[in-house]
Each structure stands twice: as C-alpha cells, then as structure tokens.
Amino acid sequence: MNGPSTTIIDYGIGNVTSLRNSLLRLGYHRVTISGDPQTLLRSDFVILPGVGAYQACMTAIRSADLAQPLNEYVLSLKRPILGICVGMQMMVEDSREFGLHSGFGWLEGSVHQLKQTSNHPLPHVGWNDVLWMPSSAIDFSSLNGMNFYFDHSYAIANPSQNQIASTDYGGPVCAAVGRENVLGVQFHPEKSQTAGLRFLRHAIEGLASC
Amino acid sequence: MLKTRICASVVCLNGVAVQTRGFTFFQEVGRPSLSVSYFDRWGADEIFLLDITPSDHSQLPDFKLLRDCACQTLSPLAFGGRIQHVDHAIQAISLGADKVVINTAAVSNPDLIVKIANKLGSQSVIASVDVIAGESRFEVYDWRDSKSTGLPVAEHLQRCEALGAGEILIRSVEKDGSLEGFDLELVNEATEATSLPLVVSGGVGRPSNIAGLIDQFNVSGVCIGNRLNHVEHCLAVIKSALASRTNIRTETLAVYRDHQLTDQGRLLPLDDDALHELVYERFVKEVI
Amino acid sequence: MRCHRCLYPETHPLGISFNQDGICSGCVIHDEKNEIDWAEKWNDLQTLVAHYRSASGRNYDCIVPVSGARDSFFIVHTVKNLLQLNPLCVTYNTHFNTTTGARNLARLRKVFDVDLITLTVDPHIVKKITRATLRRLGSVQWHCIAGQTVFPVQVAARFKIPLIIWGAHQGVDQVGMFSHYDEVEMTRRYRHEHDLMGLEPEDLLCDFDQLSESDVESLLYPEDELLAQVGVRGIYLNNFLRWDSKSQHEEMIRLFGFESAPRKSTFDLYRDIDSWVYNGLHDFFKVVKHGYSSVLDAATRDIRLGHVTRSQALGVVSELTPFECPDAELFLNWIGMTPNGLQFIADQHRNPEFWYQEVDGNWVFKDPLEFDLGSVEKSFAAPKYLLTRPGKSSDPADRFILFGRGVE
Numbered sequence: 001m002n003g004p005s006t007t008i009i010d011y012g013i014g015n016v017t018s019l020r021n022s023l024l025r026l027g028y029h030r031v032t033i034s035g036d037p038q039t040l041l042r043s044d045f046v047i048l049p050g051v052g053a054y055q056a057c058m059t060a061i062r063s064a065d066l067a068q069p070l071n072e073y074v075l076s077l078k079r080p081i082l083g084i085c086v087g088m089q090m091m092v093e094d095s096r097e098f099g100l101h102s103g104f105g106w107l108e109g110s111v112h113q114l115k116q117t118s119n120h121p122l123p124h125v126g127w128n129d130v131l132w133m134p135s136s137a138i139d140f141s142s143l144n145g146m147n148f149y150f151d152h153s154y155a156i157a158n159p160s161q162n163q164i165a166s167t168d169y170g171g172p173v174c175a176a177v178g179r180e181n182v183l184g185v186q187f188h189p190e191k192s193q194t195a196g197l198r199f200l201r202h203a204i205e206g207l208a209s210c
Numbered sequence: 211m212l213k214t215r216i217c218a219s220v221v222c223l224n225g226v227a228v229q230t231r232g233f234t235f236f237q238e239v240g241r242p243s244l245s246v247s248y249f250d251r252w253g254a255d256e257i258f259l260l261d262i263t264p265s266d267h268s269q270l271p272d273f274k275l276l277r278d279c280a281c282q283t284l285s286p287l288a289f290g291g292r293i294q295h296v297d298h299a300i301q302a303i304s305l306g307a308d309k310v311v312i313n314t315a316a317v318s319n320p321d322l323i324v325k326i327a328n329k330l331g332s333q334s335v336i337a338s339v340d341v342i343a344g345e346s347r348f349e350v351y352d353w354r355d356s357k358s359t360g361l362p363v364a365e366h367l368q369r370c371e372a373l374g375a376g377e378i379l380i381r382s383v384e385k386d387g388s389l390e391g392f393d394l395e396l397v398n399e400a401t402e403a404t405s406l407p408l409v410v411s412g413g414v415g416r417p418s419n420i421a422g423l424i425d426q427f428n429v430s431g432v433c434i435g436n437r438l439n440h441v442e443h444c445l446a447v448i449k450s451a452l453a454s455r456t457n458i459r460t461e462t463l464a465v466y467r468d469h470q471l472t473d474q475g476r477l478l479p480l481d482d483d484a485l486h487e488l489v490y491e492r493f494v495k496e497v498i
Numbered sequence: 499m500r501c502h503r504c505l506y507p508e509t510h511p512l513g514i515s516f517n518q519d520g521i522c523s524g525c526v527i528h529d530e531k532n533e534i535d536w537a538e539k540w541n542d543l544q545t546l547v548a549h550y551r552s553a554s555g556r557n558y559d560c561i562v563p564v565s566g567a568r569d570s571f572f573i574v575h576t577v578k579n580l581l582q583l584n585p586l587c588v589t590y591n592t593h594f595n596t597t598t599g600a601r602n603l604a605r606l607r608k609v610f611d612v613d614l615i616t617l618t619v620d621p622h623i624v625k626k627i628t629r630a631t632l633r634r635l636g637s638v639q640w641h642c643i644a645g646q647t648v649f650p651v652q653v654a655a656r657f658k659i660p661l662i663i664w665g666a667h668q669g670v671d672q673v674g675m676f677s678h679y680d681e682v683e684m685t686r687r688y689r690h691e692h693d694l695m696g697l698e699p700e701d702l703l704c705d706f707d708q709l710s711e712s713d714v715e716s717l718l719y720p721e722d723e724l725l726a727q728v729g730v731r732g733i734y735l736n737n738f739l740r741w742d743s744k745s746q747h748e749e750m751i752r753l754f755g756f757e758s759a760p761r762k763s764t765f766d767l768y769r770d771i772d773s774w775v776y777n778g779l780h781d782f783f784k785v786v787k788h789g790y791s792s793v794l795d796a797a798t799r800d801i802r803l804g805h806v807t808r809s810q811a812l813g814v815v816s817e818l819t820p821f822e823c824p825d826a827e828l829f830l831n832w833i834g835m836t837p838n839g840l841q842f843i844a845d846q847h848r849n850p851e852f853w854y855q856e857v858d859g860n861w862v863f864k865d866p867l868e869f870d871l872g873s874v875e876k877s878f879a880a881p882k883y884l885l886t887r888p889g890k891s892s893d894p895a896d897r898f899i900l901f902g903r904g905v906e
Contacts, residue, residue, distance in 0.1 A: 123331075125333050125407075127212070129211065237677075241691055248687040439682070464723055486554075486557070
C-alpha cells in the first residue's frame, strides 16, 4: 500500500527529511515535501512540522502564503492534519513565547513556558514516557508507557478536553491534542525510533478513517 | 520521567568509523552510515557522530558524512567535527543533525558557541570536552596536538555554560577504549562544576560500569564507543541489564527480556526448559 | 603504503591502520598472542561453554559451521573432544565442491561422529544470485559467504540452540580490527559490511537480475526479535586459543586424516581446497579489485606466525598472484557465460588504484609487487605445507560436485 498522498509542509523551518524517512519506512511512498498551497490543498494528509520560536514559525508560514490554504484545508475541507512540536503549538489560539502571538486557533488553548526548576531545567529535552487518554478518538493505548523524544521549553497550558496524552516533567505536560481531523503531538515521532513509527502508523490510519 | 540516555558514539577518521584507544590507537570498523543504522536499530537513545579527521583552517565539516548517516537513523543525532562557523551549524541542522558538537573551537573560538546558541538555541549546542589527568588536577586535552592545554577542566566547563552551551559531553582520554569503566573522580568534578546536562564518555566495558555511574551521579546520559562493535545487539543487551531501573528507555527492536548476563555483560542462555518451550512457540514478527 | 612486517597494503578492504613504525594493526594485534595467558583464556572458554551444555540432553549444546576445509576439523575436534560439547554441525553447499572437499566433509562426520545439516539452495537460484553479484560486486563467492554466515544463525534461531562456535574472526585475524581482549562476537553488522561487501540479500532484488523476494528467502537473516528471544551468540575460537591455522591443519592431518590438495595460486594446501572457484577465479577477481590475492593473505599469516620470513614470502607472492584471468571453463559452463563476458565484467571492476588501461585496451597492473626492501634480497621459499595422498571416492575429480558421495 502506498498510503494517502501526504504533504509535509516545507516553510523553511524544521528538518523534514527525517519525517519523510519515517513515512517511507512505514511503506507510505506518496510523500511530498512542499510549500506549494495547491499541493497542500490536493493532499489527503498533511504534516505540519515546526522547531524553534513560535513567532518565527508563524511568520514564516504567513510569508510563504500558507496560512490561508492551511485554514481552508483544515476548516473547510476538514482533511486530516498532524502537527509536530511547534507545529502542534500553532494549532491552538496563541502563545506567550516572547510576547503574545496568535496561532491558527483550530483548537482551544494557549502556549506557555514550562515551569523551570533546578531539577527540571529548560528545555525539556530527551526521552520521556507518554500516557495516552482513553478519550482519544484514535486508539493509542498500545503505546502507553513508551518513550518519545521531546525538545521544547513551551507547551500547551490549557488544552481542555482536546488533550489526548500527557508526560511528566516536574508536573504534567501536554504531550498531544486532538479533535476530529486535527491531531498534534509535542514530541518528535520522526526522532522516536520504533515508538515514533508505531505512533505515525496509528495516527495516519486513524486520521484517514475519520 | 525524563530518561537517562544511553548513547552511541561513532568516531570517524577519514570517512571510516574507527575504534579508539587513548585517542591514539585506531582500528577501522567500517562505514559510519552502517554503524549509525545498526546502533539506531539496537536502541541508541542518541548517536554522536564525531569526525576526528584533522584539517587545516579552510576545510569544511564533512557534510557528506552527515548526510549519509542522518538518513540511517530515526533517533536524535549529534554531529561534530570541524564546525568553525555558525553557517556550518545551520547547514548541519538542515542536513539532519539535531545538535552540533563543538570541541576545539570551545577553546580557540568561544564566541562560536554564543553565536550558535543565539541562532539555533542552546539545546542544539553540545560542548565536547576531552580530559586528561594533569599533575594535580584534570585538564582539557587537545586531541590534535595529543597533549594537555593546561586549562583546568572545571573552569572550562563553567565557561562553556556561560557561553550558552546546552549540554556537555565529557570524554576521558585515559579511559578511552579501556573497557575499565568511567573515571568517577572526573565525573564528580564535572557535576560539581556545572549544572548543564552531562553526557559521560570513555571506558564502558560492561553494564555495571553504567549502573554504577547513574546510581551515583545525576548525569543526563552515557556514551558508549568501542564496546558497541563487539557483541550483537549490544545496546539492547546493555539496556536489558539496566531494565530494572525506571529511568532507562527499553524499547528497541530486540528486547532481551528473560536473559541473565555475566558480570562482564555477556549473554547467558535461557535454561533448558525455557529453550525447550520456545521450540513449540510460534514466533510472530511484529509489523509496525 | 605496506606494512613493514607483513605484506598487507593500506588498501586492505577490511580497513587497516599503521603505527609510526609502519607496522599494521593486524601485526600489532597478532603480537597480543605472545602476551596473552592462553591457559587463562582456555579456562574462560570452558566457563563460557559450560553455561550452554544442555542439562537434560534434549538438545545440542551448540552449532558448529563446517565445510570440507577452513579449520573445520580442528574446530569440531576442539568442541567435541576437548570441550566435551555435543555440537550440531551445519554446512552450506557452495555448489563449487571439489572431490577433496566432499571427502573431507564426509570424513569429518565419521571421525567425529557428529550430526550434520546441509543447506543446498536450488542451483537455478544460486546461478541467478551469482550473476547478480558478479555484475554488481565483481564477486563469484558472494552466495557462498552469504550462505555460510547465515545458515548457522537460521538453525540456531529455529532449533533454539543459542551458541554458535566459529573458528577465526577474519577481522581480528587479518587486520586486527578488534583486540583478542575484546572477545568480539558475531554481528549482523560485520556480516553486512565485510562478508557481504555492503549488500544484504534484500538489496539484490532487481528486475534486471531477475531476482525476486522468494529467490533470496533462503539467505535472509533471522529477525532481531527472534535472535533476542533465543539469545543467539556467535563466539570465535581465535579469541580463546593461540590460533595457528597451518599447525592446526597439520595436527588434523596427523590425527584424523584431513586431506590437503595441490593449489594453483597459493602455497597454502589446506585452506579453501573444497572450492574450485576460490582457487584461481576468486583470486583473480581479488587482484582486479584489491590488488592482491589469497597467496598474500597466506604469506602474511605465515610471516606473523614465523613459518616464513618476509623476503622469502615476497618471491612466492610475486610468482603465484594471478594477474590474468585463469581458465574458468567449469565456472563458465555452470553459470552460462562466455570467456569474453567474464572478461568484460572483470574489466568493469578494475580498481584504478592498481590497474591502468593501455591504448590498445590491455589492462596493466601498476605495482608488479616489487616491494621496497632496501638491500634485502627477495627469495622464493614457500613454507612447507603437507600434500596428502588423495583419497578414493567415486565423485568426479574434474567437475563441481553438487551432492558428494565422499567416503564409504
């Protein structure tokens, strides 16, 4: 099976090659890395990566004229989208990282800095185990307790009923959110080896059937 | 809970992965990309791809090496070797590295760490410090000249922290390739000197070396070198010995659930009955 | 650059390094043999294998990969008689079997009283694979090594016999890739890169070579999870015994009637005498790709072991290294190729480090093995190898033997 025609959004930020390698390993061959709005709108599945500063990412997306097509893809066409790390953070309403910056607002919530202590310095970087909630529409329960790779200093502070996974770093941290066609993860599945591959398989299969 | 990382180092000399002893004796192992592929498969929490090919000031980092290796792994990759400019770091990240490792430049061009940290974030810069025991203290070692710089290690670590490095990789020259275990005195000094996450390298011969270290010190990770080439699924076997600890990631392709190990960390067989049971058990390969 | 002590060049395909005295890593690691407490190592080996002895006797204690040559007699003797283990011997049929090899393998079973399982892959598939590896790698031996290194692991995984006992680790033995103290064990990674030259069977699938998944099924490595479940381990006796292949073979000739055979392109009458192709054709391709052949391997081994001096060996190596394609009629008939076709393939793999092409199209070897020895004279004096009288069998002496009858 070649899988859905998938576009990994290329807006000049984030390493998209590892993501593509993961998808190829899973046997999904119809994968494009593209910043072209038309390609995005024609896709069956979109992945929105993102690393670094929230504002820089949102600005880059707007500069690439991708904001409106993404809104159309998600809100009008209602096709599946997976956001990774800052890609996930951009899905909620806003972020408090170095000022107040608005996001897409596809899901409720706001991005705040994680609490920093001497035992839990920032960023939260490394492998951490994730607990998946039964409320998730996609069944990720087989991944419970598995470790994923995190690298961030900010997280969604109030994900409300959209939260579907959490991890612990000096307190609970939102690890994943999802509703209908929108799914976001704070960790990097493309850097999480077999756990990441398992997650991607479940996510793509799960979202394709929604 | 954040896990203690069990990392693999792939040291490269002239494009070939090598084992090292005391930073001087080199034994060629083969293609770095194959080493990276297998270590990733065996469960490395992170791979340090370190190019020690000597150069003159004009030589770029070996981006071809990085490119060949980055596509072989689905876990974090740190790349070091001749990174002398912020643009080198940016390119390394775009080619698939998650972090860059700065070694000699941390002494000769400390501003580089500042610039990279500002541009890419502290978590993308690892300061790598090679250490040799001087007359009365630990000193920073320059592997190019094969001698001590005279710089006290504790001072250097604090400088790296102030410059904005996100992490420290500390390597003991004497313990390198010795298979004798870590230099715990050095680890003690390093943990006292800096609050940055510390990855310790040099001397792993058996799982008890790692257990002893992580039980005694709050380190972020350990880095294993030569030993990984000696035994099938080495990382998975080592992790099985540490599995009782909750701060270790044990998900790998091959999980040694029921096996005991010798003191040296070599596999022991299951008992007769268990092996006999396996004869009648159907093995189902997991397809992700 | 070439080692000042043995004859290995810096271009050795396994990778080699040199110290400031110009001595190669292979010689440095070989010197460990003079320091190691072999009695202690033997005790370590006994302790190791004791864990694998089947308490109930319901299963074999270990697997020993064997052939009609290559220290097989010595390995089985060590495992069965000295370590008192009950081995299951396994062998991969290379298809290139000589009558001597067939007799040695049959004799091995009888004199050591061991069980043996053979894997013989369909000749049609073996030929397809060999055509592919000849084209892509310039290798006629690939399927032999692929089979010899995987079949014991498959049997270990399937029959739940975790311990495999091999003879010498080639990386340790030739280039000192590992120290004896590392006690390196078998890894798929080593096989992938160094035994199989970077191509695993899955990588051979190709429409051009008409190779599909089912064709390479028999050579596939068992899954990682299965190996972990059983706890498969491959150890090498040369990490525990002072390895000296020549002396070991001679002991086996004396004690158990191992047969040696005359060789064209080397003075070593013991190794690889079970294969028509290893002699001659494989050697020629080795020179094409790496600038030396197995006679240099043998000379290096024997220089290090003190059976011959470097200057004595040089003459032999110069004389016996095959720079021209040998008569390969048997192989060409077997694989269905013409001599021109074989020459064409060889020419695709000429290493420009060692060969250059003249205007008329002839290939010329750059270094006629004239080593810089200063005032030391080169002499022709091969170490003495014992040539035994050929045994009697009804197998043909002048053809590849697919299924040997061996001895009565």
